[in-house]
Amino acid sequence: MNNEHIEVIQMDMEDFDHETLPLGSKAYYQLNYDSGMAEQGILPVCVIRGYSKGPRLLVMAAVHGDEYEGILALTELIPLMGPADVQGDLVVIPVVNVSAYYGGTRCSQADGKNLARSFPGDAEGLYTDRLAWHIRNTFIAKADFMLDLHSGGTHYAMPLMVGYDSSRNSRASILSQAAAESIGVEVIWGHESIPPGRTVSAASELSVPWLYMEAYGGQRIRQNELEAFRNAVLHLMNHMHMLSEPIRWVKESATSVSLRLTGDGNLDRSDEANCEGLFVPAVRLLDEVRKGTLIGVIYDWFGCPLQEIIAPSEGIVMMLREVPYTKPGDGLFTLALREKD
Structure with missing residues (x-):
């Protein structure tokens, strides 16, 4: 300093x-x-x-x-x-x-x-x-x-x-x-x-x-x-x-x-929560996922699943929501594509 x-x-x-x-x-x-x-x-x-x-x-x-x-x-x-x-x-x-x-x-x-x-x-x-x-x-x-x-x-x-x-x-x-x-x-x-x-x-x-x-x-x-x-x-x-x-x-x-x-890197287009609850990711940053991969689950206070978050396409996980408490409209994850040779 x-x-x-x-x-x-x-x-x-x-x-x-x-x-x-x-x-x-x-x-x-x-x-x-x-x-x-x-x-x-x-x-x-x-x-x-x-x-x-x-x-x-x-x-x-x-x-x-x-x-x-x-x-x-x-x-x-x-x-x-x-x-x-x-x-x-x-x-x-x-x-x-x-x-x-x-x-x-x-x-x-x-x-x-x-x-x-x-x-x-x-x-x-x-x-x-x-x-x-x-x-x-x-x-x-x-x-x-x-x-x-x-x-x-x-x-x-x-x-x-x-x-x-x-x-x-x-x-x-x-x-x-x-x-x-x-x-x-x-x-x-x-x-x-x-x-x-x-x-x-x-x-x-x-x-x-x-x-x-x-x-x-x-x-x-x-x-x-x-x-x-x-x-x-x-x-x-x-x-x-x-x-x-x-x-x-x-x-x-x-x-x-x-x-x-x-990819465009636009976090404003992140896939969003449609309910209030506790978001628990099932993947990690830089994981490579396919269409249909489970990204995470939003649970209620008693551990009941409210929403499964599913990858809409293949890609590399570049953003995950860090704060577990989640409200409708909160961005949950963003994917990027591997550059083709």
Whole structure:
């Protein structure tokens, strides 16, 4: 963690510009926005500019406030790196949605909206819409690459994985896939199409290549996933030729990809519960299932089965509901397809 004395610069979001920071500098900011609104926003940002110009990498965590793996990975990495370590610009937002973070919730406390469904945002909208607008226009639009760190959070469980743009219909998508192969995570999930409202859909619209990462979640940080997140940032920087001394930061070659998946990655289309009860999974993450496989059962208080959850098709289990208590409409599982050779 950070034992150095740091000065946090208070600044209005409208006045923030990466380019005003001299080359060879490191700065910490608390950006304030919409100070005249009832729901004033703040955003913590660290910028490390190397002594020479190069790519600008944007790394973000806590778009959802109950996803802690990325936050800790970035807060551990930030103090270790300085301008001499970086070629280009590293822009880090350890907590994107401060309102959700304060509440330990997936959605913003200010208005109940999901930031990851609110892009491109609206400068005149509610809190979450305004936050999306600022993130898109102040940060994503000015990046050469974006990495967005997620996890299953409170209610879902997901495997450690990297998602990327597999459409191959643009230079950005080609760069996205190449980066996914080099980041050191065994499971990668390619998306030929991107549902709207996401950080990654905003990046695609701006022709900015992107990756996102997922981890198990459950409001607990697992050491192997924390290390994987931290190493993924370093492997990505190495892939982008942003490390002045790669051998200092990347001790081992990146882990090879062992499972390539395809699908739209839209958790909003997860198969849902149709009753209230206790969901008990019958499968595990990354299990390969066939059509008709029993995914799990919802029970009542006395152990009587209320609903059997059946796989509608073949696939790999990529999400399972983590919280047993389940209400009608709650998403229970998501499948992806193994990429064909």
